[in-house]
Amino acid sequence: MILRTLLAGTLLVSSAAMAQQAITPEPPLEVDAARAELGKRLFYDYRLSGDTSLACASCHLPEKAFTDGLPLSAAYTGAAHFRNTPTLANVGYRDAWMHDGRLGTDLNDTVREMITETYLMNMDMRIMQERLKQDPVYVEMFEAAGMSEPSNGGARNALMDFMKTIQSRNAPYDSGAMSAAALRGQTIFEGKGRCASCHAGPRFTDDRPHNVGVPSNPDIWSDPERHSAFVTYAKFFGVPNYMNLREDLGAYIRTHRDETRRSFLTPTLRELTWTAPYMHNGVFGTLEEVVDFYDAGGGDDPLKDPRLKPLGLVPSEKADLVAFLESLSGDSFDVDAYVWREDDYDYALIEDWRDVPN
Ligand code: HEC
Ligand code: HEC
Known part of the structure; x- marks a missing residue:
C-alpha cells in the first residue's frame, strides 16, 4: 500500500514537471496520473487484440507521432485497412474522430471501436477482461488507479487518459x-x-x-x-x-x-x-x-x-x-513519458511475479 501511494505521488510530480518544461499549444488536459500510466501499459499490450498480434502501438508508433508511416494501415490477421492511421498528437482536444467523423461523442468510443472492430483488434470484451484479471501487474495497477479490479470500462478510461497526455511539445511555431x-x-x-x-x-x-x-x-x-x-x-x-x-x-x-x-x-x-x-x-x-x-x-x-x-x-x-x-512539428514522442518500459516500474507484486519460475 505504501508503495502504491508513493508511486501515485511520483507520477503526479513527474507529469507536472513535464508540463512545466514543454511548450504546448494548449493547456494540458486534466487526467488521473495513475490511470494514464495504466493506459500507457495497455497501449503497448498485444493481449488487447484477439490473437495477440496487434497492440495500439503497432499502428500508432510514438516515434512517428503515433502514426505508422504506411499509406494505408495494417489490420487484424487476414484483413488490411482502407484508411491511413491518424496521429494521436492532441487527440484529446478533438470533438469528432475518425477520418469520416463518424464518432463524435467521446474519445472513449474510439477506443471501443479500435478494440472490438473485427478488422482492427477483433477483441471480445469478455476475454479481454479475463486476460487483464490474470495479470498480477494489471491487478495492482487497476487498484493503484482507484479501481477495485480490472474491467473493460476501466481499461478504456485508462487508455483515454493516456491519450489525453499525448500533446505536441516545443514546436517552433509555439516557441x-x-x-x-x-x-x-x-x-x-x-x-x-x-x-x-x-x-x-x-x-x-x-x-x-x-x-x-x-x-x-x-x-x-x-x-x-x-x-x-x-x-x-x-x-x-x-x-x-x-x-x-x-x-x-x-x-x-x-x-x-x-x-x-x-x-x-x-x-x-x-x-x-x-x-x-x-x-x-x-x-x-x-x-x-x-x-x-x-x-x-x-x-x-x-x-x-x-x-x-x-x-x-x-x-x-x-x-x-x-x-x-x-514549423508546426515539435519534439518526437519517443520518450519515457510516452513509451512503456516494463523495467522502469517498481510494483510490489511484479517482483514476486518475475521470481516465479516458468
Ligand atoms: C491495425 C492498426 C490500428 C490499431 C491496432 C489501432 N489503431 Fe487506432 N486507428 C487506426 C486507423 C486506420 C484509424 C483511422 C480509422 C478511420 O478513419 O476509419 C485509427 C483511428 C484512431 C483514433 C481516432 C483519431 C482521430 O483523430 O480521429 C484513435 C483515438 C485511435 N485510433 C486510438 C487507438 C487505440 C487506443 C488503439 C488500441 C486500443 C488503437 N487505436 C489501435 C489504426 C489502428
Ligand atoms: C476547404 C477546407 C480546406 C482548405 C481551404 C485547406 N484544407 Fe488542407 N485539408 C482539408 C481536409 C478536409 C483534409 C483531409 C482530406 C482527406 O483526407 O481526404 C486536408 C488535408 C491537408 C493536409 C494533410 C494532413 C495529413 O495529416 O494528412 C495538409 C498538409 C493540408 N491539408 C494543408 C493545407 C494547406 C497548406 C492549405 C492551403 C494551401 C489547405 N490545407 C487548405 C481541408 C482544407
Missing part, C-alpha cells in the same frame, strides 16, 4: 523559433492560400468534414483483404450497393446526405514532419506534393469545397509554405 521562410509561409497560409479557413485554431483544424477532392487510392479495391474490410465497414453503415462501391464516401456514411460524399474531417497540421504519408488514404508521400495539390486548386470532384481555387504560387512561395507546415 517563437520560426525561420524567416516559415514566417513568410505563414503569411501565405493565412492569406492567399486560404488554408486557415479550414485549418484553424491551435490544432489547425475545424474538426469538420470538407471535400477537397483527394484522389482515390486504388490499392483499397485491388487488394482483397483491404476490400473485404471496406465492405464490412460500408455494409455496417448501411451504404447502398456496398459490394460494388469503388470509392470511400467519407462523412456520407454517417449523414447519408449526398452533398457530404467524399468529405473527410480536416486533419490537424501538427506533427506533419513525423506523419507522412498524408490524407485519409495516404496518397501523398510528401508535403511538397500536398502543396502542389492545393496550388492546383485541390482535386477534381464535383462536390469540392468552393474555397479551393488555383493559387498560382511560385516555387519559392511553395517552399515557404512547406517550411511553415514543418
